[in-house]
Amino acid sequence: MxxxxxxxxxxxxxxxxxxxxxxxxxxxxxxxxxxxxxxxxxxxxxxxxxxxxxxxxxxxxxxxxxxxxxxxxxxxxxxxxxxxxxxxxxxxxxxxxxxEQLPIELIVRGYITGVTKTSLWYNYERGIRNYCGNLLPDGLRKDQKLPRPILTPTTKLEAHDRPISREEALAEGLITAELFDAAGEMCLRLFDFGVRYAAARGLILVDTKYELGRRNGQLIVSDEIHTPDSSRYWFADTYATLFAQGADQRKIDKEYVREWFAARGFRGEGVPPxxxxxxxxxxxxxxxxxxxxxxxxxxxxxxxxxxxxxxxxxxxxxxxxx
Ligand SMILES: Nc1ncnc2c1ncn2[C@@H]1O[C@H](COP(=O)(O)OP(=O)(O)O)[C@@H](O)[C@H]1O
Ligand SMILES: [Mg+2]
Known part of the structure; x- marks a missing residue:
């Protein structure tokens, strides 16, 4: 350092x-x-x-x-x-x-967590049990591992990100089924690689956002991937103990900054301190x-x-x- x-x-x-x-x-x-x-x-x-x-x-x-x-x-x-x-x-x-960027961003989540309005835990805590087409059982706890990673798309190119399901995205004509499914599979493959790579470094890749685009008809990954801005990372060695205690995870991502603002009542409205x-x-x-x-x-x-x-x-x- x-x-x-x-x-x-x-x-x-x-x-x-x-x-x-x-x-x-x-x-x-x-x-x-x-x-x-x-x-x-x-x-x-x-x-x-x-x-x-x-x-x-x-x-x-x-x-x-x-x-x-x-x-x-x-x-x-x-x-x-x-x-x-x-x-x-x-x-x-x-x-x-x-x-040409797809009009949706694809977020893959392995755990239920987060303090922002599009976060899974934020919504679940408020009673939501169907998030972007993913049905969630009752009784989940903050930071719990999901049975398998889920895909929670949001719209892009709108003033604020809006969570959307595959069916809604198709119904709104944002994307074709073929393209959505190819993009979803690509993201799940990348996430799976990221999870395994991070584990070898003592980290848990918790969730991450992907932006995909098309170039000459080919689907490609754009923007950034698996950075601390687009992803959450926790330390693996303390995960289980902290989860059992209901304590916050040790993290290396921008959640530190998000939480500092959230603790001061700022969640995107008004003037940030x-x-x-x-x-x-x-x-x-x-x-x-x-x-x-x-x-x-x-x-x-x-x-x-x-x-x-x-x-x-x-x-x-x-x-x-x-
Ligand atoms: N390969 C690419 N082709 C076109 N646009 C891209 C590509 N990679 C990234 N972008 C776009 O460039 C911008 C990067 O700037 P950023 O500060 O991350 O924007 P944002 O405020 O939208 O997150 C984003 O709008 C992103 O969608
Ligand atoms: Mg960006």
């Missing part, structure tokens, strides 16, 4: 946004800045953190952690499912094949730990200003447009 001094220094100069010249038209998401070039997209992962569908501030080095973790998982899963990666020219940047530096630092430590635990590699940072480094790397690798 890097020094506290280096980590603290980054509090003052996180990668909040980019304004890269000559890289194409910029489109800003909650976390990533995309630059669009013919047939491809330069995805710059910034240090912005979003939860409850809102941008809540920045976490030092979060962008690098996410980009490098996504790159790692895409590499590991290439044989299981084709993905959009073309190049990783900088620690914060992935060049990807532009694809400002995140204090000690919360940003703790979140950063957790993000970095997630990278090191999952990949088994040391997290290495550079000292130059990040946006300048990105511009130099992109230029060097030929992405500057005339």
């Amino acid at each position: 890097m020094s506290e001094v280096r980590l603290r220094k980054e509090l003052q100069s996180p990668l909040r946004e980019t304004n890269l010249a000559g890289m194409g038209e910029r489109e800003t998401g909650k976390v990533r800045d995309s630059y669009k070039q013919p047939g491809k997209r330069i995805l710059v992962t910034t240090d912005r953190i979003s939860a409850f569908d809102c941008i809540l501030g920045t976490i030092p080095f979060k962008g690098q952690v996410l980009n490098q973790l996504a790159a790692f998982w895409f590499e590991q899963t290439r044989a299981i499912a084709p993905n959009h990666v073309l190049d990783v020219p900088d620690p914060n940047v992935m060049v990807v094949a532009e694809c 400002p995140m204090p530096d000690d919360v940003r630092l703790e979140a950063a430590r957790r993000y970095i730990q997630s990278y090191e635990t999952i990949t088994g590699r040391e997290f290495v940072v550079t000292d130059e200003p990040v946006e300048e480094r990105i511009a130099a790397n992109l230029q060097k690798k030929g992405y500057l447009q005339k």
Whole structure:
């Protein structure tokens, strides 16, 4: 783990946004800045953190952690499912094949948990027993393992994610049955791989969100996979004891930040309270730990200003447009 001094220094100069010249038209998401070039997209992962569908501030080095973790998982899963990666020219940047995104996101869940409005536990606690077409028995407890992983899609490209079942998605004409089923199977295969890989690292992959797209008629995995932003991870060794006690799981994911906001009454409505530096630092430590635990590699940072480094790397690798 890097020094506290280096980590603290980054509090003052996180990668909040980019304004890269000559890289194409910029489109800003909650976390990533995309630059669009013919047939491809330069995805710059910034240090912005979003939860409850809102941008809540920045976490030092979060962008690098996410980009490098996504790159790692895409590499590991290439044989299981084709993905959009073309190049990783900088620690914060992935060049990807532009694809036509499916209008739904597919979430796979192995456990019942979560504090956000689209979380399984949040809904179950409020009496919901049919969630996105999955029938749930009475008597489940928070953080309990489900008999088998379930698929809980949400709509994409709407103001807020809306949970939806396979039947509703078909009835609304969002997607064909063939495409839905092919996408669902792909996600379950990826999740199964992720669960087994994480277990070998002492982690439980609890749940995760996938975004799939189509490129030349082929279904491919896009966006990010199995990162702490798109997934929950718990430590495996303490799972059973904590579950038996009804205590919170030890986790390495952005649930730490979600819970900090939820504890202050913020779940997406109104103005989020400002995140204090000690919360940003703790979140950063957790993000970095997630990278090191999952990949088994040391997290290495550079000292130059990040946006300048990105511009130099992109230029060097030929992405500057005339
Ligand atoms: N290969 C791809 N082709 C087209 N769009 C993509 C691809 N990969 C990711 N995207 C889109 O790029 C954006 C990434 O930015 P992000 O900050 O994650 O956005 P969001 O706020 O929607 O989560 C998302 O809208 C995502 O759907
Ligand atoms: Mg996103």
